[in-house]
Amino acid sequence: MSQYVSENLSHELSHLWRFALRLTRSTSLAEDLVQKTAVRALERKHQFILGTQLRSWLFSIMHSVWKNDLRSAAIRQQSTFNLSDAENYASEICHSENLQLFDDVISNVNRLPEAQRTVMLLVCVEGYSYQETADIMDVAVGTVMSRLARARLKIGEAFLDKQHDEGSGEHIDRVSRKRYEN
Numbered sequence: 001m002s003q004y005v006s007e008n009l010s011h012e013l014s015h016l017w018r019f020a021l022r023l024t025r026s027t028s029l030a031e032d033l034v035q036k037t038a039v040r041a042l043e044r045k046h047q048f049i050l051g052t053q054l055r056s057w058l059f060s061i062m063h064s065v066w067k068n069d070l071r072s073a074a075i076r077q078q079s080t081f082n083l084s085d086a087e088n089y090a091s092e093i094c095h096s097e098n099l100q101l102f103d104d105v106i107s108n109v110n111r112l113p114e115a116q117r118t119v120m121l122l123v124c125v126e127g128y129s130y131q132e133t134a135d136i137m138d139v140a141v142g143t144v145m146s147r148l149a150r151a152r153l154k155i156g157e158a159f160l161d162k163q164h165d166e167g168s169g170e171h172i173d174r175v176s177r178k179r180y181e182n
Contacts, residue, residue, distance in 0.1 A: 005045035005054065009038060012055050015126070019059060022121045023066050025110060033069070037062040056128070060136040063118065070114070108158045109151075116151035119144055 016037055020030035040061050041048075048057055109117060122133040123144070130148075134141045 004050060005041060005048050008054055009041060009058075012058055013038070015055055016058055016062060019062060019121065019126060020066075022125065023062070023118065033062060033066060036065045036069075040065060053132075056132055056136060059122070059126070059128075060138075063136055064138075104159070105155070108155045111158075112151050112154060116147045116154070119147040120151045123148055 013034065016034045017030060020033040020037070021027065024030045024033055037058060041058055044061075048054070109120060112120065118137065119133060122128045122136060123130065128136065130141050130144045134144045137144070
């Protein structure tokens with residue numbers, strides 16, 4: 001079972017890198033986080049339970065390492081998101097005409113509080129279920145659902161505000177607006 005982790009860790013590195021880049025918003029911090037996660041996984045490979053998802057286990061380790069790093073080094077104040085990293089990644093998944101929308105989404109996701117941003121990344125980007133996300137973050141499923149709902153509302157509100165500010169000619173009714181405010 002511990003050999004399984006050693007043999008398959010390299011297959012998960014691209015997923016770890018992508019998640020780390022989104023968590024840290026910095027290429028160098030993401031590299032460090034992936035390395036710390038890989039080392040910790042190899043040190044604790046005997047704890048992996050055969051039959052469970054290796055990627056979920058690795059993401060759980062990464063999230064734990066990231067939380068510890070945030071606490072000990074106050075990374076939130078130091079980290080900055082490098083838009084060129086996002087643009088490089090975007091070139092793989094988006095066409096140039098969608099780049100502005102991509103930039104808007106990335107910008108709004110990055111403005112979310114850390115807990116909401118992490119849930120959004122795990123559920124919406126990585127495709128984890130609410131239960132898997134709860135297990136990775138070591139929180140209740142209801143907490144995941146609540147954080148995700150608040151994150152979606154904040155992002156939706158940002159796009160409504162932008163639409164209203166641009167004077168698109170479309171009138172945003174008060175009922176919809178009120179829904180996003182609550």
